Amino acid sequence: xxxxxxxxxxxxxxxxxxxxxxxxxxxxxxxxRDGVGYVARQEYSAVDPNAVSALAGRTLSIVANExxxxxxxxxxxxxxxxxxxxxxxxxxxxxxxxxxxxxSHGKLPEEYRYDDGNNGKAPELFALLWDLASSGWDLWxxxxxxxxxxxxxxxxxxxxxxxxxAHVDLAEAVPWSLIYDQxxxxxxxxxxxxxxxxxxxx
Numbered sequence: 001x002x003x004x005x006x007x008x009x010x011x012x013x014x015x016x017x018x019x020x021x022x023x024x025x026x027x028x029x030x031x032x033r034d035g036v037g038y039v040a041r042q043e044y045s046a047v048d049p050n051a052v053s054a055l056a057g058r059t060l061s062i063v064a065n066e067x068x069x070x071x072x073x074x075x076x077x078x079x080x081x082x083x084x085x086x087x088x089x090x091x092x093x094x095x096x097x098x099x100x101x102x103x104s105h106g107k108l109p110e111e112y113r114y115d116d117g118n119n120g121k122a123p124e125l126f127a128l129l130w131d132l133a134s135s136g137w138d139l140w141x142x143x144x145x146x147x148x149x150x151x152x153x154x155x156x157x158x159x160x161x162x163x164x165x166a167h168v169d170l171a172e173a174v175p176w177s178l179i180y181d182q183x184x185x186x187x188x189x190x191x192x193x194x195x196x197x198x199x200x201x202x
Contacts, residue, residue: 004041005040005041006038006039006040006041007021007024007039007040008021008037009021009037009038016029018032018034021036021039022039025039027041058163059078059163060076060077060163060164061074061075061077061163061164062074062075071087072085073086073143075143075153078156080152080153082144082149082153084142084144084145086142089139089142092135092138092139092142093139095135095138096135096178098135099128099132099134099135100178102128102131103125103128103129113128132180133182135180136179136180137180137183139178139179140180150181154181157181
């Protein structure tokens with residue numbers, strides 16, 4: 001997985017274009033070549049750049065955007081395209097991050113719930129992971145609301161390809177790795193067994 005931060009200049013921009021692009025990426029103006037319309041900076045890479053040609057093909061591309069105050073999510077794959085406009089993303093993301101924090105720590109940040117082998121207590125973890133999965137399912141349901149479209153995405157994920165995610169509005173980054181695509185009800189109707197196996201969106 002690789003993450004890039006990109007900036008683009010409109011044709012109507014006035015003034016120092018190079019300076020504006022450099023400021024957007026927090027780099028020196030000399031790093032921006034004259035005459036370019038956009039620039040990108042790699043934030044991190046989880047793969048060896050020399051091994052990119054050996055990786056599986058891209059299965060899905062997900063882009064989070066904002067237009068006129070509306071949150072727009074576009075999901076694209078081979079023979080698949082879905083766009084969702086939803087203003088309720090922020091509280092769902094906040095709830096998902098809170099569930100992750102609760103599953104990681106106690107009341108204080110230094111109260112890590114796991115031992116040196118990263119093992120936790122089963123009775124405690126069941127409730128915590130259920131909340132995490134439920135919050136992940138809530139967000140998934142907003143991003144891909146129709147049930148038939150959800151099934152199409154699951155099939156694409158099952159092919160073992162690569163999923164890329166990007167944010168145009170970086171102020172509200174979505175925790176993609178916490179999205180849970182298996183139906184997971186709230187604790188009011190909790191199952192007695194363990195949570196469903198998770199299909200990871202990495």
